[in-house]
Amino acid sequence: MKTLVVYSSQGGNTQKLAEEIFKQLPEDKDVAAVANGPNPSGYDVVCVGFWLKAGQPDPAAQEYLKKCSGKVFLFATHGAAAGSDHATMAMNKAEECTNSATVIGRFSCQGEVAAKVIETASNKDPQPPWLADAPAAKGHPNGNDFMDVSEVLIEAGLKTKAERSSGTMVS
Numbered sequence: 001m002k003t004l005v006v007y008s009s010q011g012g013n014t015q016k017l018a019e020e021i022f023k024q025l026p027e028d029k030d031v032a033a034v035a036n037g038p039n040p041s042g043y044d045v046v047c048v049g050f051w052l053k054a055g056q057p058d059p060a061a062q063e064y065l066k067k068c069s070g071k072v073f074l075f076a077t078h079g080a081a082a083g084s085d086h087a088t089m090a091m092n093k094a095e096e097c098t099n100s101a102t103v104i105g106r107f108s109c110q111g112e113v114a115a116k117v118i119e120t121a122s123n124k125d126p127q128p129p130w131l132a133d134a135p136a137a138k139g140h141p142n143g144n145d146f147m148d149v150s151e152v153l154i155e156a157g158l159k160t161k162a163e164r165s166s167g168t169m170v171s
């Protein structure tokens with residue numbers, strides 16, 4: 001099975017998660033930033049990673065998702081709490097952006113929000129719904145997130161339980 005990990009990342013959080021997912025996947029695999037993203041049709045599964053902007057996958061990722069019509073695994077980082085309605089709705093939006101792709105799994109976790117971004121969002125009226133969760137995003141994605149994504153990759157059939165130990169722990 002040939003797998004591609006392609007990601008969009010402005011501040012590095014989604015790239016960190018993408019690199020961990022890439023590390024955990026068995027061969028045969030490639031990884032690329034979305035700007036250099038290869039044609040998804042050359043792969044059996046494409047793992048597409050993005051960050052949330054205005055409650056949606058970031059625009060560059062949305063463009064790439066439109067090209068995906070095969071099997072996809074979606075992953076994301078965001079300021080909102082993991083499992084929040086905000087995050088769930090954004091993952092739904094990502095599914096809608098694909099060209100009727102088959103979504104074999106999805107994972108999202110918090111990604112640290114820069115102080116300046118928090119400050120700008122705090123001055124908005126109304127404040128964005130994810131702002132209250134943003135302080136707790138500090139340090140994410142972290143080792144626990146990497147263990148969680150390992151389980152989701154197993155459920156999606158992208159790695160086996162025997163390969164579970166290849167998940168890395170970082171502080």
Ligand SMILES: Cc1cc2nc3c(=O)[nH]c(=O)nc-3n(C[C@H](O)[C@H](O)[C@H](O)COP(=O)(O)O)c2cc1C
Pocket residue numbers: 008009010011012013014015050051052053054055056077078079080086110111112113114117128130
């Ligand atoms: C301009 C901007 C808009 C954002 N909008 C949202 C949002 O709507 N929802 C959310 O949960 N997080 C939002 N965030 C937080 C980022 O999604 C989060 O920090 C993410 O981990 C950034 O990923 P990156 O480091 O890969 O760019 C926003 C951040 C920025 C800079």
